[in-house]
Each structure stands twice: as C-alpha cells, then as structure tokens.
Amino acid sequence: MANETVVREEFLDMPGGRVHVLRGGTGAPLLFLHAAGGAGQWLQYHELLARRFEVIAPDHPGFGGSDDFPEVEGMDDLVYHYLDVLARLGLERPHVVGASFGGWLAAELAVHTPDAVGSLVLLSAAGLRIPEHPIADLFLMTPPQLAAALFHDMSKASAVFPPDPDVDTILAAYRDMAGLARFSWAPFLCNPKLERRLHRITAPTLVVWPSEDKLVPIAHGHRYAELIPNAAFAQVENCGHAMYFERPEEFAEITTEFLAMGAELSGASR
Amino acid sequence: MKFVFFHLMPYPYLPDDFDSKHPSPSLTFPNRFFDPQLGNQLYHRYLDELEHADTLGFDGIGVNEHHQTAYGLMPSPNIMAAALARRTQNAQIMVLGNAIGIRGNPLRVAEEIAMLDHLTNGRLASGFVRGIGWEHFAHSIDPTRSRDRFTEAHDLIIKAWTSDELFQWISPNYEYRYVNIWPRPLQKPHPPIYIPGAGSTETMKFVAEKRYTYMSVYAPSRVVRRWFDTYRQAAGELGYVPHPEKIGLSIPIYVAETDERAHREARPHLMWLFHRGLKQGPEIMFPPGYMTQSSMRGLLMAGMKPFPELTYEEIISEGYAIVGSPDSVANRIGELQEELGFGLIIGLFSIGDITHEQTVTSMELFAGHVIPAVRSLGAEVPEAVPAGT
Numbered sequence: 186m187a188n189e190t191v192v193r194e195e196f197l198d199m200p201g202g203r204v205h206v207l208r209g210g211t212g213a214p215l216l217f218l219h220a221a222g223g224a225g226q227w228l229q230y231h232e233l234l235a236r237r238f239e240v241i242a243p244d245h246p247g248f249g250g251s252d253d254f255p256e257v258e259g260m261d262d263l264v265y266h267y268l269d270v271l272a273r274l275g276l277e278r279p280h281v282v283g284a285s286f287g288g289w290l291a292a293e294l295a296v297h298t299p300d301a302v303g304s305l306v307l308l309s310a311a312g313l314r315i316p317e318h319p320i321a322d323l324f325l326m327t328p329p330q331l332a333a334a335l336f337h338d339m340s341k342a343s344a345v346f347p348p349d350p351d352v353d354t355i356l357a358a359y360r361d362m363a364g365l366a367r368f369s370w371a372p373f374l375c376n377p378k379l380e381r382r383l384h385r386i387t388a389p390t391l392v393v394w395p396s397e398d399k400l401v402p403i404a405h406g407h408r409y410a411e412l413i414p415n416a417a418f419a420q421v422e423n424c425g426h427a428m429y430f431e432r433p434e435e436f437a438e439i440t441t442e443f444l445a446m447g448a449e450l451s452g453a454s455r
Numbered sequence: 456m457k458f459v460f461f462h463l464m465p466y467p468y469l470p471d472d473f474d475s476k477h478p479s480p481s482l483t484f485p486n487r488f489f490d491p492q493l494g495n496q497l498y499h500r501y502l503d504e505l506e507h508a509d510t511l512g513f514d515g516i517g518v519n520e521h522h523q524t525a526y527g528l529m530p531s532p533n534i535m536a537a538a539l540a541r542r543t544q545n546a547q548i549m550v551l552g553n554a555i556g557i558r559g560n561p562l563r564v565a566e567e568i569a570m571l572d573h574l575t576n577g578r579l580a581s582g583f584v585r586g587i588g589w590e591h592f593a594h595s596i597d598p599t600r601s602r603d604r605f606t607e608a609h610d611l612i613i614k615a616w617t618s619d620e621l622f623q624w625i626s627p628n629y630e631y632r633y634v635n636i637w638p639r640p641l642q643k644p645h646p647p648i649y650i651p652g653a654g655s656t657e658t659m660k661f662v663a664e665k666r667y668t669y670m671s672v673y674a675p676s677r678v679v680r681r682w683f684d685t686y687r688q689a690a691g692e693l694g695y696v697p698h699p700e701k702i703g704l705s706i707p708i709y710v711a712e713t714d715e716r717a718h719r720e721a722r723p724h725l726m727w728l729f730h731r732g733l734k735q736g737p738e739i740m741f742p743p744g745y746m747t748q749s750s751m752r753g754l755l756m757a758g759m760k761p762f763p764e765l766t767y768e769e770i771i772s773e774g775y776a777i778v779g780s781p782d783s784v785a786n787r788i789g790e791l792q793e794e795l796g797f798g799l800i801i802g803l804f805s806i807g808d809i810t811h812e813q814t815v816t817s818m819e820l821f822a823g824h825v826i827p828a829v830r831s832l833g834a835e836v837p838e839a840v841p842a843g844t
C-alpha cells in the first residue's frame with residue numbers, strides 16, 4: 186500500500202532531551218504509544234489510522250530517535266514525561282492508542298490523569314501481574330525465539346527480523362530493549378498496583394487482543410476489560426502479539442470504528 | 456611475576472544429552488541435575504586443591520562468584536574464602552570477586568571482607584565485579600542499572616572501610632543513614648582491589664584511575680593485548696606506567712611431563728570448559744543495557760567466535776589456554792608475557808571435568824618447574840612501554 190499521507194518528522198525539545206515524533210493525517214488527534222518494537226516506524230497501521238485521525242507517534246525515552254532521558258527511570262516518571270509531551274503538543278484530550286508496553290503506559294496515563302485521555306484503546310497491553318498467566322520473558326529469547334513468540338503467521342516475521350542484520354541494526358534493537366528493560370525488568374512488565382487503580386479510568390475504552398498471543402496471555406485482556414469501567418473487548422482471530430505488524434487492516438478497522446463511534450461521546454479534542 | 460591458583464568449582468557431571476538439549480549450563484539448566492552427594496564431594500576436593508596450592512608456594516589462591524550455573528558452584532565466594540582462611544598459611548586469598556552490583560545490600564560485602572581480612576591475618580585480596588549477564592535475570596537486578604550499582608557499591612564499600620567516622624550514604628541506588636562498620640579491615644587502607652574486565656573502556660579507565668589491578672577474562676591473546684594496551688593507555692593519560700603485577704592474565708593451564716601427553720590429557724577438559732561450561736548465548740550474557748552502546752559495538756566488531764565454536768587447535772594457538780611440558784609452558788608464558796606485558800598469572804588448573812589427580816600433577820609440575828623458570832619475568836616496571844601502546 187502506498188503512503189497517501191504526508192508524514193512529518195519532528196523533534197520536541199524538552200528539558201531532558203529531544204523527543205522524536207512522527208505525525209500524519211487530519212482529524213481528531215490520536216496519540217499512538219508504541220510497543221517494545223516499532224519505535225520511529227510509520228507502518229501500514231498508522232497509515233490507515235491517518236485516514237480518519239491526526240496520528241501523533243512519539244518515541245519513548247531511550248527508544249528509536251528519542252534521546253535517553255536517563256532521569257525517566259520508571260513507569261511513574263514515564264507518565265509525567267508524557268503529560269509534559271501532551272502539554273508540549275497542545276493536546277488536551279486526544280484519543281490514546283497503546284500497544285503492548287505502550288498499552289501499559291496508556292493505561293497508567295489514563296489512571297493518573299483520567300481527564301487527559303479522550304478515549305483509550307489498549308492493544309495486548311502489558312502492565313498487569315497475573316502470576317497464573319505470566320508474560321513470556323522476551324528478554325531471554327534469541328531472535329528466532331522472539332519472532333516465533335510474536336507472530337502467528339511466521340511469513341510476516343521476516344520484515345521485522347531481517348536474517349542478517351548489520352551492526353547498526355543490532356545496536357538500535359539493543360538500545361530499544363534497554364529502554365524497555367529500564368521500565369520493566371523488575372517488577373517484570375507490570376506495575377503490581379495498576380490493577381487496583383484501573384477503576385479510575387473515565388475514558389471510553391476498548392481492549393483488543395490477538396487470539397494467538399504467546400507473549401501477553403489473553404487473560405490479561407479479560408482482566409483489563411473487567412476492571413476498566415464500561416470497557417469493550419474485541420478479539421482478532423489467527424493473529425499473534427505482533428498484531429498490526431501481522432494484520433494491520435483488521436487492527437486499523439477495529440481501532441478506527443471504535444474511536445470514530447466514540448469520538449463525540451468521549452469528547453476527544455486537542 | 457606472581458602466580459595465582461584460581462578455581463571455578465564447576466559441576467562437571469552433565470547429562471549425556473546436555474549438548475543437544477540444553478542451551479547453557481546457566482540460569483535455566485535445571486538443578487535436578489545437581490546430585491548433592493557428588494556436589495558435596497566436589498566442594499571438599501576443590502578446597503583441598505586450593506589448600507594444596509598454598510603449600511606448593513602459589514602467591515595467591517582465587518575463588519569467584521557465580522549464580523545458578525553448573526559453570527561454577529560458588530554463589531558466595533566469601534564462604535569459600537572463610538573456609539580457606541585458617542587452613543592456609545602464606546598464599547593471598549583472593550576473592551575475584553564479589554558481584555557487588557547484584558548484591559541487594561553491598562554494605563554486607565564491606566562487612567564480610569573486613570571480617571575475612573582478620574581471619575586471613577591480612578592475606579585477603581578483594582575483587583569486585585558487576586555480576587555476569589544471566590545473574591541479572593537470576594537475582595532480578597535491572598541490567599541497565601548494573602554499572603551505576605557497581606560504581607556506587609564500590610564507592611560505598613571503600614568509604615565504609617576507610618572512614619573512621621560514622622557517615623550517611625545516599626546515592627541513586629542505595630541509601631544508608633548509618634554506616635559505621637565493625638570490624639574495620641586489618642590491611643591499610645584496605646585489602647588490595649582486583650577488577651576483571653572484558654574490554655569495556657569504562658572499566659579500564661576506572662581501574663587505572665583507582666590504581667587497582669586489571670584482570671582479563673578468557674579471550675584470545677590478540678584481544679587481551681588490546682585490553683591491556685588500552686588499560687596502560689588509560690594509566691598513561693593519568694601520568695603513570697602500571698606495574699606489570701597490576702595486570703593479570705586469566706588463563707587455563709595444563710602441564711604434563713611431555714607435550715604429547717599434556718595435549719592428549721588436556722583436550723577433553725578444555726573442550727568441556729569452552730564447549731559446555733562457557734556455552735552461554737548473547738541473550739543471557741548481554742541482557743539489555745548491560746553493555747553500553749560503545750562497548751557493545753566493540754564486542755560486535757571484535758569478531759570473537761562463540762566459545763562453543765572454538766576448536767582445540769584454536770584454543771591453543773590463539774592463546775585461550777596454555778598446555779604442554781614444563782619447558783613448553785614456561786616458554787609460552789615467556790612469549791605471552793612479552794606480547795602482553797602482564798606480571799600476574801591467574802591460572803585455572805582444575806579445568807572443566809578434569810580429575811583431582813590430573814589437577815594435582817599439573818599444579819605440582821607448574822609450581823616445581825614452571826614458576827622458578829618464569830618468576831623473574833614481569834617483576835619490574837618496563838623502561839619503555841611495550842610497542843603499540
């Protein structure tokens with residue numbers, strides 16, 4: 186699919202460093218919070234969302250094109266970082282869509298400042314601790330193991346895991362994983378207190394999970410949907426945790442439909 | 456030159472299908488393969504070997520720390536040092552080292568080492584390490600904080616040993632409102648410090664600044680050369696030439712009466728060490744953030760083969776190990792000393808699944824014939840720094 190959207194690359198100068206942002210499309214603002222992978226990438230999923238929304242996709246501290254921001258040490262700091270980013274972007278109540286690690290962040294943001302989120306979409310979000318359904322330890326996986334854990338349709342994996350990466354590609358991936366480790370080594374990919382705070386969320390919320398998620402078990406999705414007031418739940422069949430890398434059309438359609446329907450209801454705005 | 460008899464205390468009794476079934480002897484290798492009866496015998500055998508090294512005249516006997524692995528059975532090296540303290544007489548007892556970065560409470564290390572310094576009557580040497588990659592999984596320590604934790608813990612321990620006044624310690628990773636350790640160490644200002652490094656320039660600069668001893672880890676001599684040169688360069692930038700005894704080469708050594716016999720006997724045990732003991736993939740060796748971007752780049756560019764892919768011939772020819780008759784081993788040490796400029800050998804004699812008898816024969820030949828032949832090497836600060844620095 187050819188890009189129809191003009192994608193703008195921006196850097197936000199913040200007190201602790203620069204934030205790399207990709208921005209494209211017109212419509213209600215949609216803040217996209219990326220997963221462990223995917224920083225700095227404008228994918229087909231973003232392109233499809235940009236047909237209805239103004240998609241704003243920053244890279245987290247220590248990921249992609251953003252600086253390290255070493256003082257952003259944990260998830261609590263990261264939430265304040267994003268409150269600053271929202272203020273800097275002049276966004277009051279954007280739609281917030283977060284995937285995996287970014288989904289955890291989106292939930293924390295909506296818990297911390299419920300009014301800052303117009304509506305919320307959590308895509309296979311990390312963040313909960315369910316000992317009987319542990320999140321798989323992606324830090325311990327070799328690249329082939331990680332590919333197998335992320336994708337249900339392995340034919341889609343080669344685009345994300347090139348067979349012979351060069352040194353710079355390896356180092357960029359190592360940096361992104363270090364960014365993830367900083368926020369999620371221990372407690373592992375969760376905030377044990379998040380679950381009991383989810384009741385604070387006021388934004389209309391959709392929880393979306395791929396049926397074949399080998400990384401974050403679907404029980405986490407059910408838990409989110411159960412504890413966030415009035416949350417809806419949708420499942421995408423025959424898809425792995427890589428979600429919009431694997432089935433971008435379905436994920437974009439589900440996201441767009443929910444946000445478009447809920448836009449007026451939620452009062453999403455700049 | 457000074458000589459250390461170093462032990463890893465491996466658990467050699469791996470299952471027959473280890474090579475095909477298990478990615479590593481570490482972290483996830485199930486502990487059901489640890490037989491307590493055999494393990495019990497191993498501890499006493501290995502301690503006997505360390506004690507024997509003391510009677511043979513080795514300058515030091517060394518132990519180290521590893522967690523959740525058949526590679527080495529010393530989660531607490533300080534316990535091993537305590538076991539050796541009153542059963543040895545002359546050798547320096549070298550803890551190489553405590554993994555202060557993964558200790559939840561590094562002040563405990565300051566206390567234990569101070570105690571050991573008294574138990575050994577001032578024969579203790581204190582090594583500090585960050586903790587190896589997989590140990591950050593094993594002890595739930597964020598590897599992105601590994602270097603900061605190491606540096607802060609080091610500074611805390613040194614200050615705890617040397618301050619004669621109660622103080623408060625506050626750093627990003629540690630807070631102690633009352634630091635006032637009893638006992639203080641016996642040695643003044645504190646036991647000598649040894650730091651192993653695997654090529655990180657941050658570590659070399661740190662060691663040079665503090666004038667500690669820099670030790671290599673297992674690597675080919677061309678790579679060790681670069682590390683030692685960079686260390687000497689870091690010292691040079693601070694205006695001094697390090698004494699060769701501040702540069703330690705860690706290397707497995709096997710001595711037998713003839714070259715032919717030595718190679719025949721050493722081969723399977725070196726292969727165990729490099730192909731089984733050191734079968735550790737990058738995902739457990741270098742968890743995210745454990746290496747800085749520049750050190751990781753250096754590692755990727757160094758082009759070192761993974762240990763399990765080394766042939767025996769490469770292990771010998773590239774300087775990963777020294778094997779031969781006493782004369783051959785002495786000659787090889789002379790060659791390596793000239794190339795690398797070290798004045799300290801940290802020798803691993805109990806290699807992989809080697810027997811106790813072989814270990815004893817090898818260490819006795821080394822002490823009786825090799826040490827006297829090479830003792831004078833690396834004893835003085837060279838007038839000119841070796842070429843290439």
